[in-house]
Amino acid sequence: MSAARADPYRSRMSTPQPPVGPVDNSRIPRYAGPSTFAQLPRADEVPAADVAVLGVPFDSGVSYRPGARFGPNHIRTASKLLRPYNPALDVAPFAVQQVVDAGDLAVNPFDISEAVATIEAAARAYESTKLLTLGGDHTIALPLLRAAAAAHGPIGVVHFDAHLDTWDTYFGEPTTHGTPFRRAAEEGLLDPERCLHIGIRGPLYTAEDLTADGVLGFQVIRADDYETSSVADVVARMRRRLGSGPVYVSVDIDILDPAHAPGTGTPEAGGLTSRELLNTLRGLVGLNVIGADLVEVAPAYDHAEITGVAAAHVAYELLSVLARNRLA
Amino acid sequence: MSAARADPYRSRMSTPQPPVGPVDNSRIPRYAGPSTFAQLPRADEVPAADVAVLGVPFDSGVSYRPGARFGPNHIRTASKLLRPYNPALDVAPFAVQQVVDAGDLAVNPFDISEAVATIEAAARAYESTKLLTLGGDHTIALPLLRAAAAAHGPIGVVHFDAHLDTWDTYFGEPTTHGTPFRRAAEEGLLDPERCLHIGIRGPLYTAEDLTADGVLGFQVIRADDYETSSVADVVARMRRRLGSGPVYVSVDIDILDPAHAPGTGTPEAGGLTSRELLNTLRGLVGLNVIGADLVEVAPAYDHAEITGVAAAHVAYELLSVLARNRLA
Amino acid sequence: MSAARADPYRSRMSTPQPPVGPVDNSRIPRYAGPSTFAQLPRADEVPAADVAVLGVPFDSGVSYRPGARFGPNHIRTASKLLRPYNPALDVAPFAVQQVVDAGDLAVNPFDISEAVATIEAAARAYESTKLLTLGGDHTIALPLLRAAAAAHGPIGVVHFDAHLDTWDTYFGEPTTHGTPFRRAAEEGLLDPERCLHIGIRGPLYTAEDLTADGVLGFQVIRADDYETSSVADVVARMRRRLGSGPVYVSVDIDILDPAHAPGTGTPEAGGLTSRELLNTLRGLVGLNVIGADLVEVAPAYDHAEITGVAAAHVAYELLSVLARNRLA
Amino acid sequence: MSAARADPYRSRMSTPQPPVGPVDNSRIPRYAGPSTFAQLPRADEVPAADVAVLGVPFDSGVSYRPGARFGPNHIRTASKLLRPYNPALDVAPFAVQQVVDAGDLAVNPFDISEAVATIEAAARAYESTKLLTLGGDHTIALPLLRAAAAAHGPIGVVHFDAHLDTWDTYFGEPTTHGTPFRRAAEEGLLDPERCLHIGIRGPLYTAEDLTADGVLGFQVIRADDYETSSVADVVARMRRRLGSGPVYVSVDIDILDPAHAPGTGTPEAGGLTSRELLNTLRGLVGLNVIGADLVEVAPAYDHAEITGVAAAHVAYELLSVLARNRLA
């Protein structure tokens, strides 16, 4: 399709080559637009990108329901409904920065070690382009953190999830979707003064899970804290913990309640609403966000794109945070 | 079926002909009752009606997922679980007024102009009977507003929706589900001092969408405002804006979060819970409500009637508001 | 399967025979573990049990959507994701007490009277073992209350539900899923000073439904109260009402909003979130809980185990309350 | 809705009052038409009926998946796509006879005996009007056979089903969906020389099930016979067995393979295609068909109306057979 692309930003951008945005849905129906994230250009359609949305369809690290390998395309499909201007943050995230869809990384589903190496190498290749990675299961956070720390040194991490993901091994395997942040901490990739989990809930294996997690450098804001605190309070706690250093954002969609995200692998009741999550993410504006991932969307368990739409909005808010930070 | 109909109201009604209510579900199982809304009588079964529930199965104005043409019957099916007394408003909405199911309007799916004309003519024919219209997509609000304004002059509108629906055109078409309130404002159907949207969220095309919307006469209560305000606060703002003049209520089911209303055409994350919506609607008691619609229920995307039940309850609260107003 | 069973509790338990807990999911994948609740031992695998999880697959008392006969196994399947330690209550519910899965009771689906008698007899046979019963429809609460009152005298009841379930008859039948608490009150099984409903919402038949319910001894905390009160306030009211006597807990999963529990028979919009429910249940710690049921999970209407997971967590919190009470 | 009704039959009917047919779907969209079977008139809209389609939403006799209580309305909804002329039998079934939708019978879901009595009484009330009954579970065949035999004496039965339905009791209950034909035979309602099952497959309890069944008067055409015989051969065998006496047709939708009818309670692999079933039913033309039922459609397990559409076509072919017989 020779897609007409909207350019409503020309008036507000003085550079000779404004970013290429999504196609114009007043002339091209959304369902006829490109299959890229938010109907944005592919990486090969523009000379350079400020931010790349990269799919990593890998789910061989899961311990329960698999299927997140189909996550990237599911989020892309659900992202067709996104429009160019974000009133909540008063920013046009595709106008103040060039965002592209970098397609999917081809990773070996049969060999976790090779897959992780492939992902790290790919992430390192994006030097000046920030990455928003669409998983795939949470295993992929480890190589992404390795690449991020290689560029920035030890980093702060805000981890949105129902689960700690700092367990040790399953079946002796150290690299799974339940272990990336323990490995990352052990490897010195994380700044132990600037890490926290948000959304934790549900049963653990032992009480020691929490103490061990704290030793690795994580604070915890529980999902239940949203019942007793306002989002503004949570945001304040989050910002205090993350400080001014580089911040990596990792969002497991199972932070949402199963009502808001049925399409995931290890659902836990008692989660966040999508409204709570989106408002919390907006609190990242002004922090030094260097990269992000969005993982564990398993479409076979989704219905009517409930999960896909929530994930697309999560990605959109993250891109808007990056855009606002660029304007600052 | 010669359905026995409950008449628990006779004792409290002194008129010789009390309204005919739903069938008695202690003798007729709900699943065996009539297919009308709330198992109420059809329009042709009673001599006159105070309120008519009218289906308008038209969805040719949608820009993304179609299917709201099946909305009226889906809401009727889900309404089988409604019972006659509303404790939240302390009123029996089918006892203090005669409510009927007026069936579906047959409108041309292939010609938007003809369809809109058919709907307007049908709505004008209901003179002393108030209409609660079940869509269908939001396009139908335009002819319904035309009929309402013809009877009442410029009217206040409270519009529950994730979207502004004051956009201009798609593909050059001025009459779609994204444009009814702009057309209505342009035609002078609305009182520009007494219109507001509730539930707005998600991305827009440009920042100008909001300023243009304000020029048309709309204030905005965002979905996010429910995170920082109480429902009582929202209700107070709503009542101040609507004042004492005639009020038309338009409810797009996508005001609800996709978790609460997956069965709709353009879902947006971060929406209202059904509890928030129902409690807000109850705040309409005492306002001069002249008519209402409930649109964008697309059953092909619903599951287990999550959306249908929410919509049936929305309709029930609207009918209860009318009943309470009648008692006042 | 000769399942390896985890025993992380040995260090903290000084008794010679610590409880047998779930299998160890770091060596046995959850999907390969036993089909019992929480992968716990069957009743015949341990010499004695402190608490038995008993399925009662009976749904012949329903008035609308049937299917809760498949509820017990659905909850068991969804419970595979439970882990042994509950951080919200700081207790390991399977370590401080022996919990077993007692399988399903075989009850006659064609004869309500016989079924109810079978259930009562079975419940009476559990003398020193507390029962957490998985329904099945709410009819089963009547025989369970009979057995409980036989052991404890008139009991306080906290009833989590969208509906009062104190109606009189349907089709002349006194024993259905809409009537157990009226029958129980009539039989003197309940302490009329210590009963309450939580989560009530939606239409009733007449205003007298509420007054009659009050006469039977029930107070009401409405679902809407969660909109205006905090969970802590609800818990305080609940604890005041229940006092220090024996308490039976009956949870109809339709207390949750259809978004959080689509898989049930008589859904009502405007319900609780699972987070609200779980936090309320934790407020039972310290009360004299003598037994509990969890009913009305109808899997044919569930999706991706949204309802099943919520129900499994409800059961887990109830077991945790029992564990905490044992430690006190 | 004041529905315009098509009358394309006037030219071919010389009587002063031709039958009232379905509404005209070139002016009224199907989704806007009445909720009756095939958009036909209700019983109260015409002075008399040759054939009545009667819903019996009763499923308290099932042994596995319940839900057939929602069957009648599901079949009605799926029947919206039916058109007035059947080319396969060259007949317009709604033009040569007055077919009406008689609505649903309200039967007690809590008392099988009372329900069966209600059904028998209702069926006996249709004297000169033939009944096509939509279930509901197969229990309803017993009272329908009682009424049929009361009018016609012992009757031949052609029973389309995966199962024999001549078992004795479950839990001591003699009247269930697995036993109607044994009861009927015991009561002398059947002509033991003119009964047969078609579509039988799957495991039985013992080899004696078949011998006992034969003693009751049934021959068996197995589903597997369709693999080795043509439909024409099956039809020939069926016609030889049924002879010239009165024939009652009972169709359990589970005669179809689960691929063709997932929405049923006791599915068995290896079934018929809908094409095989429809072609077999056409072979009933010329036999003395006195009544028919269509049972065990359980919508909660259907998808996209696969089962509903098949059932609607089954009903349509049965009505066409009656129409052809009337013309002969």
Add this chain to the structure above:
Amino acid sequence: MSAARADPYRSRMSTPQPPVGPVDNSRIPRYAGPSTFAQLPRADEVPAADVAVLGVPFDSGVSYRPGARFGPNHIRTASKLLRPYNPALDVAPFAVQQVVDAGDLAVNPFDISEAVATIEAAARAYESTKLLTLGGDHTIALPLLRAAAAAHGPIGVVHFDAHLDTWDTYFGEPTTHGTPFRRAAEEGLLDPERCLHIGIRGPLYTAEDLTADGVLGFQVIRADDYETSSVADVVARMRRRLGSGPVYVSVDIDILDPAHAPGTGTPEAGGLTSRELLNTLRGLVGLNVIGADLVEVAPAYDHAEITGVAAAHVAYELLSVLARNRLA
């Protein structure tokens, strides 16, 4: 993604620039491959194409269930499982001809006339490239036939469908999904000696539907004919009718039974199996096929890609027929 593309054909192709085929799925997982049909190159990635797969996401001409606007992308997704060599026809359809994915045509959903004009213009622009068009509803066949006849003169048509699609108007609208072949015949686009329908079944409006259809030039092979004839017989009849002139192939997915294609708008029981359809399509080898469409895939009603996979295979067989014809 810089997708590695397989070229297993180089050895058998002597031209300097062999066609570019799908990506190599032994190195790029299917779920990571491009979103094009069969993971083929986009039109802009190769200098020229022999065959273009073009999406036309238009469904404003439907009379019942809408949603075929999402058909093209659904078929593309399901086509990820296709591999390069077709053993049934002994041909590698992507190796002997350059097949490309031409994306989706942006057509106005609100104006049937404009949409039809857009489609015709687009189709005429493909001069030496053959078109396989993915709908969309059957309305699109009319402009495609206009373009085909403009290039070839009156053409033979083989139309696979449950329905005749030679009706006249709905609501006075002459251009809908039920009328394209009547319009085409009226405009002289068809060779009245070389047209036929295959798969016809289900009720019609009147007996005259068939005679009128015959007058327009169509013969009919009914779905029921597959019950009494072999596929080879059907193929022989089809080939006799189509002769040696130019042939256009139009496949409405509802030719398949709802069991094999639930995801469509007007399902009819008694249809073909996918095996029957694929084997029939292979019988087109050697005929002068000039173009084809595949329409009425409505994904909202599909499950687990049953319909999508069938459609992808239909498209694959059509491309294989074109490839075999090219080799001849």
Add this chain to the structure above:
Amino acid sequence: MSAARADPYRSRMSTPQPPVGPVDNSRIPRYAGPSTFAQLPRADEVPAADVAVLGVPFDSGVSYRPGARFGPNHIRTASKLLRPYNPALDVAPFAVQQVVDAGDLAVNPFDISEAVATIEAAARAYESTKLLTLGGDHTIALPLLRAAAAAHGPIGVVHFDAHLDTWDTYFGEPTTHGTPFRRAAEEGLLDPERCLHIGIRGPLYTAEDLTADGVLGFQVIRADDYETSSVADVVARMRRRLGSGPVYVSVDIDILDPAHAPGTGTPEAGGLTSRELLNTLRGLVGLNVIGADLVEVAPAYDHAEITGVAAAHVAYELLSVLARNRLA
């Protein structure tokens, strides 16, 4: 549950300890029975078993849709509808041999090599007990064939599948669900004169796939052959190929058409009906069947247990073949 177990076989068995069969479903409803296959005893409930049904929930070898790890329990649930006597083969498979459910094998999902070794070791441990293994993906056939060949020497294989599964590697990985039979042939586990595939269809990578497959020792009966041959012909060809030596039966559920088995990972249109498959399997009676597997049931894609019921019946026919062979 202390489940009453039926013993209808006592009269026909003279041994002092007849096999323990399923529970008696006239006293224990199916939905209340044990979760074992066919409600049979667990391995630890009887002293010895003739045949063990063993689950192997492993799906880390799949190339497209994962999820077969949930296959064993899905088949068990669907098997609740099986009854004790198979009229098609005139045998009571649970009465003439002791069949048990051996539970699930716990295999490492993160390491294919370790998993394969675990499976082989487990299979070798069953010496005199025949195994019917429920997968899991087709990778598991390799260790099962190793164990079978260790006991029997090179074996004949009849492989029911849409795919050859004799491909070489994916991503360099030799042990996946697409390669077990190539590895088995290379290792000399197969008798190259007595292997065949049944059900093959759909595209391949190259024409060489088939020739290479033949070199490995396989003949091919295509799914299309069922269109032109009778099942009896297929059976005759199968029996000629398999001869009198030991035969291993491997059934990939995707041999069925997606209409009959949507719940699988790599669906192909044009497949078998369940009736064709069951009738073919019965043709194995009298052959020396030494073991069998049933793989690739992926429940997340199933609907209403269409696939599960088909798989349960496949397993039942295989057990019946073993029973008949034992009687011979």
